[in-house]
Amino acid sequence: MIKVGVLGATGMVGQRFIELLDKHPNFEISALTASSKSAGKKYEDATTWYLEGSMPESVKDVVVSETDPNVLDGDVEILFSSLPTELAKVVEPKFGENFIVASNASAMRMVDDVPLIIPEVNPEFLDLVEIQQKNRGWDGFIVTNPNCSTIALTLTLKPIHDNYNINRVYVSTMQAVSGAGYNGVPSMAIVDNLVPFIDGEEEKMESETLHLLGTIDGGQVKYADFNLSASCNRVAVLDGHTESVFIELDEDIDILDVKNKMSNFKGLPQRLDLFSAPKNPVIVTEEKNRPQPRMDRNTEGGMSVTVGRLRRDNSFNNSFKYTLVGHNTIRGAAGTSILNAELIVKKLL
Ligand SMILES: NC(=O)c1ccc[n+]([C@@H]2O[C@H](COP(=O)([O-])OP(=O)(O)OC[C@H]3O[C@@H](n4cnc5c(N)ncnc54)[C@H](OP(=O)(O)O)[C@@H]3O)[C@@H](O)[C@H]2O)c1
Missing domain, CATH: 3.40.50.720 (NAD(P)-binding Rossmann-like Domain)
Incomplete structure (x- = not known):
């Protein structure tokens, strides 16, 4: 021990x-x-x-x-x-x-x-x-x-970034109150409400995601080369961050291939069979009204991110969108x- x-x-x-x-x-x-x-x-x-x-x-x-x-x-x-x-x-x-x-x-x-x-x-x-x-x-x-919000997003972007050229990502978050700590958000501010501001969160998502998906070159981190814009909201959920993600690629997409790449994604922790590694870091659900924080945050002990509503975005070329849920104090921390x-x-x- x-x-x-x-x-x-x-x-x-x-x-x-x-x-x-x-x-x-x-x-x-x-x-x-x-x-x-x-x-x-x-x-x-x-x-x-x-x-x-x-x-x-x-x-x-x-x-x-x-x-x-x-x-x-x-x-x-x-x-x-x-x-x-x-x-x-x-x-x-x-x-x-x-x-x-x-x-x-x-x-x-x-x-x-x-x-x-x-x-x-x-x-x-x-x-x-x-x-x-x-x-x-x-x-x-x-x-x-x-x-926390970056971890959930980046786990889902990794299999896409490894297989396609991402042009841009927009993400809008609906983040649980536990993300701010016990004394972080007064109940009078959040019950029956939503707060469309989390100090510093958008900047962290935008820089940390590109850092994580970057490369190491001569001991220096070279950031991933695409644009990412985040808009972060605090909602009246206890645990589990939900994120709506919109992605534009440089090329046309096959949505079934995107789904397979996400579902089959494994990393080094899975190959090394580390104790806390989930079998699947990303789980794609077909149910039309999922993922939901209350129902999906504890998937694989809270260590997997659940993706749902994965679909082509017909409003833009080469685009698709999905919703994800990740447990903010387990997978996210x-x-x-x-x-x-x-x-x-x-x-x-
Ligand atoms: N909550 C999340 O989902 C989440 C996710 C990712 C990262 N984080 C990060 O994790 C860290 C902790 O977040 P949290 O939500 O757990 O906060 P928290 O509930 O407010 O807990 C803070 C902890 O720090 C201790 N502490 C406070 N002031 C201290 C001082 N002057 N000296 C020594 N210890 C002190 C507190 O001890 P006392 O009880 O004695 O005051 C308590 O144990 C933050 O940096 C946060 O940004 C949080």
Whole structure:
């Protein structure tokens, strides 16, 4: 067993980490951190459990530590970070000196020598780890995963990008409230409502997607060469982001071939049979009123993205459109971080 810790363990994503790690065959939780208001308390006293089911017994008595590299147990090898961005910017590099940090926070995603990875999409970006350690003289390193809406979108774009020339992508999102953290969206703002603004989300989707679908050339990321425009909305759904996607290719399309390419898509985690890898990262449904967040977010343990309403877009040349649903705190956050760590264990340790 590899000893792991969770930074920001009491929050929305931190709790998902705990839920997923509790059942993990290779990772054992041995450190949990949060803010000074939680530090020194037992996890069960510091945390209001937000997820379905009860808090795992194994963490109830663990004493929450300050989020400080100097107080962390030296036995821990991998740290999963679900810290607020501003804090992550300051502390993740300190943890990276000695630990492997698999982060959800956006703070380090676009730093040149820090890999931004979805294991099925661009596992080769792990090559940046060697450059990072050399640049910084660290024993540890930082690997990041993209934001929740980007992960779901990019998993569906990967089989298209690998097989066709994409000209442009438009995406409009309907994002769950859990994506903003427990205290993120007041109920008075979202019940009976929709908020057509999520700070920074459109910019993240537009840059992270092209980064992930890019290539590594001489230690530098070369972005994918197509246009992407995102419009992001917060809706009154608890978990599961829905996205309407419109794609124009350079060439004519065979919609059945697009469907097959998506359904048959497998990445390195599937070939390596990693524990958290879904059998199919993308599942295409034919049902005319699906996917729906309540019904499809937990497909393959929340690790698959469900695509439906895949159809030719007759309003434009060479175009098609679809709707997707992905679980934002599992596939969109903790689950992908854990899959990144499984890939790291397989390829680098
Ligand atoms: N929610 C999602 O779907 C999602 C998806 C992808 C990425 N992310 C990213 O993941 C990160 C966490 O998001 P979240 O939704 O889990 O947020 P959250 O529910 O607000 O949780 C924040 C966590 O950070 C801790 N924290 C806050 N201030 C701290 C401080 N000054 N020092 C140490 N710890 C502190 C909190 O501990 P206390 O309980 O002690 O305050 C809590 O454990 C963010 O960077 C977010 O952008 C979230």
